[in-house]
Amino acid sequence: MVLDEFDRGILAILQRDNLTSQRTIGEAVNLSAPAVQRRIKKMTEAGIIQANVAIVDPTALGHAITIFVEVEIISETSGQIEAAKREFETMPEVQQCYYVTGEADFVLVILVPSMPAYEALTKKLFFGNNNVKKFRTFVAMDRIKVGLQVPTA
The missing domain is CATH 1.10.10 (Arc Repressor Mutant, subunit A)
Structure with missing residues (x-):
């Protein structure tokens, strides 16, 4: 279209x-x-409009911590990549997941209520996954701009 x-x-x-x-x-x-x-x-x-949703303040629902995680996997076979995509997609804490180029294979945006909750999630998602080589965590200190608007021009 x-x-x-x-x-x-x-x-x-x-x-x-x-x-x-x-x-x-x-x-x-x-x-x-x-x-x-x-x-x-x-x-x-045509799939141009994909959903009609409400954007909610995560702190209002008790998820005050936003974390960005770079994930590097060991085996980059098609099957392993697809398995990682499926696992990240099923986790409700993972708000966004990007398969990227560069040193990391994935970049995740995660919302959690506390650091102990994030630690528990890392044990499940990263330490419990034999295909995760390493991950790096960046904790957001402040939300400056959260936009979901695609430029129309």
Whole structure:
């Protein structure tokens, strides 16, 4: 699907607030509400709009610590990489997981309520995994910007 300026305008608004009414979006991008609705449906069916979610403050739910972890694995066979992806994907503490180039094989963003909880998670995810060579932990001291908006321009 090729996105035009109307689609990009709609996406820019939805990324800021997906509860914006279609009438308000239409006024902002100079389309009717039914045209906006059709375009949103088409972008959803094409997989461009992947989900409509609420972004929640993790501290409000008791997960005050954000940790970034670089993970280096021992064996980089296709099967081992896929197994690592599946394991990281199933852990609720792992908010984001990226398979990357460079010294590390994966970069994880993890939310935990405490350092003892992170220690328990490391025993399960890293020390208990025969394919993890090493991992490096970076603890966030402050959340400056948390954005999930993809540039539409």
